[in-house]
Each structure stands twice: as C-alpha cells, then as structure tokens.
Amino acid sequence: MRDLASVALNVAKQQGASYADIRISRHLNNFVFTRENRVQNVTNTESYGFGVRVLVNGAWGFAASSTLDRPEVERVTARAVALAKATRTIQRSPIKLVPVESYPSARYDTPVKQDPFTVSLSQKADYLLKVNAEAMKVKGAPGPIFVNSLMFFTKEEKYFASTEGSEIEQTLIRSWPTFTVTSVNPQTGRFEQRTSLGTPAGKGYEVVEEYDLLGEAPRAAEQAIQKHTAKPVEPGRRDLVLHPTNLWLTIHESIGHPTELDRVLGYEANYAGTSFATRERLNNKAKPYGSKFINIKADKTQMGGLATCGWDDDGVKTTEWDIIREGILVGYQTIRDNAWVIGLNRSNGACYADSWHDIAFQRMPNVSLQPAAGSERISADDLIADVKDGVYIEGDGSFSIDMQRYNFQFGGQVFWEIKNGKKTGLLRNVAYQSRTPDFWAACDGVGSREFYRLGGSYFDGKGEPGQINAVSHGCSFARFRNINIINTGRRI
Amino acid sequence: MALLTSQEAERILQKTLSFSKADEMQAQLFGNRQAYNRFGVNSASTSGDGENITLVINSHFGQKGGVATTNTLDDAGLERVVRAAEEIARLRPDNPEQMPFLGKQAFQDNPAAYDEATYNAGAETRTSGIGATIDGAKPKNLVAAGIYDNSGGFQAMANTKGLFGYSRQSLASYTTTVRTADGTGSGWASAMSHRISSIDAKAVGARAIDKAVLSQNPVAIEPGNYTVILEPNAVGDLVSFMFNFFDARQADEGRSFLSKRGGGNRAGEKFFGEQVNLYTDPYDPRLPGQPFDGDGLPNTKYDFVRSGVIKQLNYSRYWAKKQNVEVNPGPANLIMDGGNASIDDMIKSTERGVLVTRLWYIRLVDPQTVLLTGLTRDGTFLIEGGKIKSAIKNFRFNETPVKMLNNIDAMSPVVRITGSERVGEGFPILAPALKVRDFAFTSLSDAV
Numbered sequence: 003m004r005d006l007a008s009v010a011l012n013v014a015k016q017q018g019a020s021y022a023d024i025r026i027s028r029h030l031n032n033f034v035f036t037r038e039n040r041v042q043n044v045t046n047t048e049s050y051g052f053g054v055r056v057l058v059n060g061a062w063g064f065a066a067s068s069t070l071d072r073p074e075v076e077r078v079t080a081r082a083v084a085l086a087k088a089t090r091t092i093q094r095s096p097i098k099l100v101p102v103e104s105y106p107s108a109r110y111d112t113p114v115k116q117d118p119f120t121v122s123l124s125q126k127a128d129y130l131l132k133v134n135a136e137a138m139k140v141k142g143a144p145g146p147i148f149v150n151s152l153m154f155f156t157k158e159e160k161y162f163a164s165t166e167g168s169e170i171e172q173t174l175i176r177s178w179p180t181f182t183v184t185s186v187n188p189q190t191g192r193f194e195q196r197t198s199l200g201t202p203a204g205k206g207y208e209v210v211e212e213y214d215l216l217g218e219a220p221r222a223a224e225q226a227i228q229k230h231t232a233k234p235v236e237p238g239r240r241d242l243v244l245h246p247t248n249l250w251l252t253i254h255e256s257i258g259h260p261t262e263l264d265r266v267l268g269y270e271a272n273y274a275g276t277s278f279a280t281r282e283r284l285n286n287k288a289k290p291y292g293s294k295f296i297n298i299k300a301d302k303t304q305m306g307g308l309a310t311c312g313w314d315d316d317g318v319k320t321t322e323w324d325i326i327r328e329g330i331l332v333g334y335q336t337i338r339d340n341a342w343v344i345g346l347n348r349s350n351g352a353c354y355a356d357s358w359h360d361i362a363f364q365r366m367p368n369v370s371l372q373p374a375a376g377s378e379r380i381s382a383d384d385l386i387a388d389v390k391d392g393v394y395i396e397g398d399g400s401f402s403i404d405m406q407r408y409n410f411q412f413g414g415q416v417f418w419e420i421k422n423g424k425k426t427g428l429l430r431n432v433a434y435q436s437r438t439p440d441f442w443a444a445c446d447g448v449g450s451r452e453f454y455r456l457g458g459s460y461f462d463g464k465g466e467p468g469q470i471n472a473v474s475h476g477c478s479f480a481r482f483r484n485i486n487i488i489n490t491g492r493r494i
Numbered sequence: 495m496a497l498l499t500s501q502e503a504e505r506i507l508q509k510t511l512s513f514s515k516a517d518e519m520q521a522q523l524f525g526n527r528q529a530y531n532r533f534g535v536n537s538a539s540t541s542g543d544g545e546n547i548t549l550v551i552n553s554h555f556g557q558k559g560g561v562a563t564t565n566t567l568d569d570a571g572l573e574r575v576v577r578a579a580e581e582i583a584r585l586r587p588d589n590p591e592q593m594p595f596l597g598k599q600a601f602q603d604n605p606a607a608y609d610e611a612t613y614n615a616g617a618e619t620r621t622s623g624i625g626a627t628i629d630g631a632k633p634k635n636l637v638a639a640g641i642y643d644n645s646g647g648f649q650a651m652a653n654t655k656g657l658f659g660y661s662r663q664s665l666a667s668y669t670t671t672v673r674t675a676d677g678t679g680s681g682w683a684s685a686m687s688h689r690i691s692s693i694d695a696k697a698v699g700a701r702a703i704d705k706a707v708l709s710q711n712p713v714a715i716e717p718g719n720y721t722v723i724l725e726p727n728a729v730g731d732l733v734s735f736m737f738n739f740f741d742a743r744q745a746d747e748g749r750s751f752l753s754k755r756g757g758g759n760r761a762g763e764k765f766f767g768e769q770v771n772l773y774t775d776p777y778d779p780r781l782p783g784q785p786f787d788g789d790g791l792p793n794t795k796y797d798f799v800r801s802g803v804i805k806q807l808n809y810s811r812y813w814a815k816k817q818n819v820e821v822n823p824g825p826a827n828l829i830m831d832g833g834n835a836s837i838d839d840m841i842k843s844t845e846r847g848v849l850v851t852r853l854w855y856i857r858l859v860d861p862q863t864v865l866l867t868g869l870t871r872d873g874t875f876l877i878e879g880g881k882i883k884s885a886i887k888n889f890r891f892n893e894t895p896v897k898m899l900n901n902i903d904a905m906s907p908v909v910r911i912t913g914s915e916r917v918g919e920g921f922p923i924l925a926p927a928l929k930v931r932d933f934a935f936t937s938l939s940d941a942v
Contacts, residue, residue, distance in 0.1 A: 191755035
C-alpha cells in the first residue's frame with residue numbers, strides 16, 4: 003500500500019497539486035435478518051478500492067477506482083488533478099487549508115472485546131430467533147404478533163497517506179442488534195409497533211451481550227399490545243420528560259447538524275440546508291442556544307461512540323471540544339478547509355468519507371448533552387415528580403426538521419401520561435413539535451451521570467452525492483416545560 | 495472499466511458460475527461511473543469522478559441461501575466470494591420462504607435508457623452550467639449552491655439455470671439553490687434526465703434565481719388547512735413516499751394503510767380521486783427503466799392505480815405464490831398521469847391558497863394512515879384573487895397523500911422529478927403539479 007500511496011502522492015505533486023491524500027480502504031458489512039421463527043436473509047458485503055484527493059490552484063479534485071494497481075493509481079490520480087484543473091473556472095474563492103501535524107506512522111483500532119466478524123452465523127441467528135420467540139410468547143394480543151429482528155455489523159479497514167507526511171491505519175468496528183414488534187387487531191383494522199430501545203455502538207459483538215434484547219422483547223410486545231387501548235393524547239402545551247433513547251435524536255437534529263460549520267457558511271444550502279446557529283450567535287449571551295442546563299460537547303474519542311476514531315479523513319488527530327456551555331454557543335464542528343474562516347488555525351477533526359469512492363467532507367462527531375454536574379442523583383422519577391401535566395417518552399420514532407434547524411417534530415416508541423408528578427397510563431398518537439432555541443431554553447432539569455447513555459444512528463445522510471455517517475449522542479434524562487404536543491391520529 | 499460490454503460482463507458471470515458448488519447460484523454484476531461538480535457560496539466546493547463494479551452472489555442449498563458481495567474481480571476474488579456465499583448458506587437454518595431462481599427469460603432491450611454522451615460528459619459541461627448560475631446570481635447579490643452530476647453504468651445477471659440479462663443506463667441532473675445575501679429569500683430548481691442534452695442548466699439556474707428574488711422578506715400567515723398548488727417535485731416526493739407502502743404482504747398481514755379490516759388487502763377498492771392513475775412503464779421514453787428486476791423477471795407496463803381504484807400491490811415471488819396470484823415485476827419506474835392545466839392556470843383559478851416549490855425532510859408519522867410530516871422550502875407563496883400576493887414563511891405539514899389524492903382540483907402536464915432527497919435518482923418518477931383542497935399546514939417555520 004505504501005508504494006502505491008507514494009505513486010499517487012508523487013504524481014499529484016508532479017502535476018501541480020499543493021496537497022494530496024489517498025485513502026485505500028476495505029469495507030465489510032454483515033447483516034442477519036429474521037422474522038418470527040425464520041432467518042430471512044444473511045448477507046456479507048465487501049468493497050475495496052482507493053480514492054485520491056488533490057488540491058490544485060485552490061480547487062479540489064477527487065477520483066476513485068476499485069482496481070488497485072500502479073497504472074490505475076497513476077491514471078486515477080491524473081484524473082483527479084485534471085478534474086481540479088477543470089473546476090478552476092468556477093473556483094471563485096480558492097480552497098485554503100489550516101495546518102495539520104504530521105503522523106508518519108499512526109494506528110487506531112476500535113477497542114472491541116469480540117470482533118463480530120469472528121462470531122458464527124448460527125450464534126447470531128439463534129440469538130435473534132430467541133428474541134423473536136420471547137416476544138411472540140406474550141399473551142393477550144388482539145390478533146397476530148409479528149417480529150422482525152436484525153444484526154448489522156460493519157468494519158472499515160482504512161489506510162490514509164498525505165503529502166503532509168502522514169501515514170495512518172485504522173480499523174473501525176460498529177455493531178447493531180435490534181427488533182420491531184407489530185401487534186395487529188383484525189377487528190379494528192389497527193396495528194401498533196414497538197421498536198427496541200437498543201442502540202448501535204462503536205463496539206464489537208459485546209453490544210449484543212451488554213444490551214438485553216431477550217429481556218426487552220416481551221416488554222416490547224406487551225407495550226405494542228397495550229398501545230391498542232392506550233388513550234389518544236390531548237393536543238396542547240405540556241411538560242415533557244425525555245428518556246435518553248428519545249433525546250439523542252433531538253440532540254442530533256437540533257444541535258449536531260446546525261453546529262456544522264459548512265452548513266453555517268452555506269456550503270450545504272442546496273441539500274441539507276444552512277443553519278440558524280450563525281456566527282453572530284457564537285459567544286453571544288444575548289442570543290442563547292438554550293438554558294443554563296445545556297452543556298454540549300463534541301467528541302470523536304468517546305469510548306463506544308459510532309463516530310469515534312483516532313484520526314479524521316483530513317489526517318487530523320481526533321479530540322473533544324465544547325459546542326455549548328451553559329446555554330451559550332461556544333464552538334462549531336470544523337475541518338481543514340473551513341476552520342480558517344472563523345479564525346481558527348486548527349481543524350477539530352470532523353472530516354469523514356463513508357467509502358473509498360466518496361470524497362471526505364464535514365461529518366458529525368459524537369455530540370452529547372452533559373449530565374447534571376455535582377453528586378446529586380437525579381433520575382427520571384425525580385424530574386417527573388415536579389410535573390403536573392406532562393408526557394414521558396422512551397425510544398425514538400418519527401423525526402423531521404427544517405433546513406435551518408428551527409422547526410422540528412419528533413415522535414417516540416412509548417408515551418406515558420404524567421399527572422401530578424406520577425406516570426399514569428400509556429398514551430398513543432403523540433409527537434412533540436418545537437423551535438430549537440425555544441425548546442432548549444425550556445429545559446429546566448437534566449438527569450445525573452448514572453443515567454447517561456449513548457444513542458445513535460448508522461445512517462446519518464448528508465451531502466451530494468449522498469453519504470452516510472455513523473454517529474452517537476449521549477445524554478441523561480431531561481425535562482422541558484410547556485412544549486407543543488400534537489395528536490397524530492387520522493382517519494382515511 | 496466500470497462500463498463493461500454485455501460480452502465482458504457475461505464472461506465474468508460465467509466464470510463466477512463455474513466456481514459454484516451449490517444446488518443453484520445467481521450472480522449479479524453492477525458497474526457505474528459518476529462524475530460531479532459541487533458548489534456553494536458562489537464557488538466550487540468539491541468534485542469527484544469515481545467508478546466501481548460490484549458482484550453479488552446468491553447461493554442456494556435446498557431451502558438455505560447466502561448472499562455475499564465483492565468488487566475484487568480477479569479469479570481468486572470471484573472464487574472467494576462464491577465460497578463466502580456458500581458458507582453462509584450451509585451454516586444457516588432453512589428459509590421456507592426461499593424461492594428457486596428463475597430459468598431463462600426473454601428481456602426486451604431498452605437502448606433508450608443509455609446515452610453515451612451522458613456517460614462521457616466532462617467537467618467542462620458541468621462547470622459551464624454552474625458558471626452561468628453563479629454569473630447570474632452574483633450581480634443580483636444572490637448566493638448559489640448546488641450540484642451538476644452525470645453517470646452511467648450497467649447491470650448484468652446470470653444463474654445456473656440459464657438466465658442471462660444485461661442492460662445499461664445513464665443519468666444527469668442539475669439542482670441549485672439560490673439565496674439572497676441577507677438570508678430572507680431562497681429559490682430552488684432542478685432538472686434530471688437520462689440524456690444530458692435535455693438538461694438546460696442555464697434555465698434551471700434562472701428559475702432558482704427568479705424564485706430567490708420573489709421569495710424575499712416572507713410574511714407569516716396562520717397555519718391551517720389551505721388550498722395548495724404543489725409543484726411536481728413536491729407531488730412526486732409525497733406520492734413516491736406513499737408508494738413505499740404498496741407491499742401486498744404488509745397489507746395482507748394487517749400492517750399497512752392498505753390492509754382490509756378483518757383480513758386481506760384493499761386492491762380493487764376506489765381509494766383515490768377519479769383523476770388518479772399510477773403506473774409503471776420501463777419503455778416510456780420520458781424515463782426509460784431497466785428491462786429486468788432483481789429477481790430476473792422482465793419488467794413490464796402495468797397499473798397500480800387506475801381512475802382512483804387500486805389495481806395492483808407489490809408482491810414478492812414468495813408472497814405471490816402463497817396467495818396464488820401473479821407476481822408483478824419491478825417496478826422499474828413510477829408514472830403519475832397529469833392534466834392540461836399550467837401552474838399559472840392553477841394560480842388564476844385560486845381565490846386563496848399557497849404555492850409550494852418543494853417539500854423537505856418528509857418522514858412517516860403514522861403508518862396506519864401514511865400520515866407524513868415535512869416542510870415547505872425554497873419558494874412558498876400566498877395566492878389571493880388569482881395572483882401571487884406575497885412570499886410567506888415556510889410551513890410544517892402533517893398530511894396523508896391518501897387525502898391529497900382525493901382532493902385534486904387540477905393537474906399539470908408531468909415532468910421528471912429529482913426529489914428533495916434525490917428519490918428520482920434511484921427510481922425514475924414522473925409527476926404533475928397538483929392543485930389540492932384542504933392541505934394541512936400545522937405550524938410555522940422560521941427557516942428560509
């Protein structure tokens with residue numbers, strides 16, 4: 003690999019590149035899909051190739067191929083240079099890079115207890131079929147119970163070399179077991195679903211052992227059944243207490259994305275959009291992002307985080323930094339080609355490409371709400387105790403947010419009515435809708451560290467052509483006052 | 495390299511089949527090259543030119559099956575991936591739903607789906623179109639972003655029962671968002687076609703520029719139920735989203751908006767307004783599709799909805815056999831018939847309503863009713879007295895396409911849509927603009 007990398011970097015420099023990098027990577031996926039008592043599909047995928055990125059006269063060019071030999075590396079590198087040169091006519095503002103340290107021999111591996119690619123298929127399939135059976139044992143259903151379950155494992159083996167003198171090898175592993183139970187009532191024609199509250203993580207097969215899907219399955223089936231007779235929510239303004247399995251997604255959409263500097267500057271305007279979190283809000287106490295309870299950190303080094311790695315795809319060593327401190331926006335996510343715009347001379351390492359055939363650009367690190375400081379134990383019940391009329395939500399559901407990340411609407415998996423400080427019964431047809439700065443300003447309580455956990459997504463989409471990113475978000479419980487609750491029930 | 499000929503593809507597939515020790519095996523080969531130029535803040539941002547070939551192996555031993563993929567296509571790589579699929583198949587439990595592979599099929603070639611000029615178009619074509627947008631935007635104190643891309647590729651499949659198919663396809667698209675420098679206005683326009691010569695990038699840019707200027711300084715009006723004029727991309731996004739839930743098995747199992755109370759599905763029922771026709775036709779020259787689907791069935795023209803009546807749901811081969819009905823192939827594309835009204839006609843006939851350029855972040859809220867939520871974006875206007883009165887702030891909607899397709903007052907001729915999240919890239923869609931009664935906007939957004 004080193005020899006082929008040298009070919010690419012030398013050809014790029016000879017043809018006029020002021021900067022070049024090459025990523026050679028192998029991407030492995032393993033999926034096991036089951037439903038009820040049968041294994042539906044088992045798939046292993048493998049993709050291998052390389053991509054060369056060059057900066058020529060202030061313009062980016064990128065080219066990639068799945069054939070890895072010297073003539074192809076030369077051809078593809080020349081193609082990247084030619085593309086950068088042809089782009090010059092629309093390069094009205096030259097691309098500039100902040101400096102980066104050189105890492106001539108670096109290595110990072112996701113710490114795993116058990117590589118999921120070494121676990122037998124029968125072990126994975128047997129476990130999922132047991133989960134399905136546990137859900138299907140539950141009595142009292144008004145009709146059929148269906149269970150779909152899956153395990154999804156990914157491994158990226160990546161070699162990066164750049165003209166800055168870096169050579170970085172990384173192996174990144176991610177694991178995700180999950181299921182969905184559906185209960186059908188043939189008499190009413192209604193069906194109700196409940197998806198696992200488990201989450202993907204930047205870990206090995208131990209994720210399956212650490213999260214008790216077997217224990218959750220019957221509870222999920224019971225709740226899917228109970229939803230048939232749950233009370234439809236009365237729309238109106240209520241207090242909300244959110245479980246970390248729900249709040250992670252709200253953090254992702256309303257804090258993670260709006261604090262990406264490329265969005266703030268306008269580079270994603272055509273697709274994902276721009277951001278309300280403009281530079282005039284940075285360090286501006288007159289325009290807070292949220293209440294004093296809101297402390298947000300970005301972290302690409304967090305154990306178990308889906309976005310965690312040793313170096314980003316700019317070759318920048320990963321780190322952690324503050325995004326919001328006591329409700330005030332204090333930082334953005336940056337990469338080498340935009341950090342300088344806000345006066346920084348170092349990227350904080352948020353550059354990523356989802357494969358060898360896609361260009362690296364700004365992608366989200368793990369972005370998390372810090373739990374309450376101090377030694378006081380603050381549980382969901384403690385937050386609920388001070389709610390007269392509210393809703394408590396577990397699990398993530400429907401999600402949608404506008405292109406500047408103001409107006410959002412989120413659902414969930416399990417909704418509890420809160421009356422006079424206690425959870426009473428289940429509700430259905432619930433979603434909450436708010437405006438990002440109003441929502442985070444309405445937070446008046448955050449749970450303590452014992453209840454902090456990560457949620458996350460394998461499939462955060464961004465960019466054109468589209469790429470995905472895996473990212474985690476940690477938080478404890480949190481309480482929000484006077485939020486707009488809507489009823490999503492309709493008749494057709 | 496990414497665009498193999500039929501003979502080259504067949505040679506690789508036959509070599510792959512020769513390694514099989516399974517009862518039966520199917521191999522699919524996909525190759526693609528995509529090139530693009532992206533821009534933001536009136537300047538180039540990134541560009542790319544990448545090619546890849548992927549081989550997918552599906553091996554069967556009795557009722558056991560395994561799938562493995564690779565893009566390493568030397569002999570050792572081919573044999574390795576065949577062994578990998580066989581190992582999966584051997585180790586897994588039986589799947590009673592597994593269907594045997596199809597035998598030899600007759601596929602009608604669809605040469606219109608591939609355009610050599612589209613595959614070969616270089617950066618100069620793309621940067622010339624982008625440059626025209628930037629040059630139009632800057633003097634008006636506007637800021638442009640977008641992407642111009644072109645691609646081409648092939649798919650081929652073969653199996654141990656004698657099936658072989660090969661086809662090629664190409665695609666080009668240009669989309670741009672133009673915003674006012676003060677951030678109070680934003681306009682979007684797009685074009686997508688299998689022939690790059692059909693993309694008039696200058697005109698696309700000019701439409702986005704006009705919309706940006708017209709959409710400045712929007713005023714807030716109350717959320718509520720409005721008569722709306724949805725431009726084709728908004729309609730195509732909503733209808734194709736609903737179409738994701740046309741699965742027959744989901745409906746028969748009672749977990750779909752098309753489930754019938756007491757059991758079965760609602761095919762044969764009048765579900766939408768009389769004007770609504772939804773169908774697929776891989777040989778429609780406006781959006782040619784693939785001649786065969788992933789199972790190796792020949793794609794054909796057939797109706798999903800005709801005069802508002804549900805004619806066909808999507809059946810897997812297994813579910814069609816179990817229900818003793820004919821399986822439907824594909825579909826290769828989705829076409830919604832339009833009408834003769836222009837958007838100007840629709841505006842003139844509207845006493846009070848809202849004109850929507852496109853929708854954004856559309857997600858399913860409730861599968862029972864296909865209730866969708868999302869937002870308007872990049873050009874939302876109040877119509878009063880048959881004229882556009884002003885730009886208005888964007889809305890969030892909570893609405894089901896089922897209701898929308900029962901409330902149609904007028905339809906325009908159809909266009910090929912890109913879709914806000916590029917749904918038209920992987921699945922070609924033709925949709926009209928619609929004038930619709932009683933569309934539910936539920937909250938205001940400050941976003942521009």
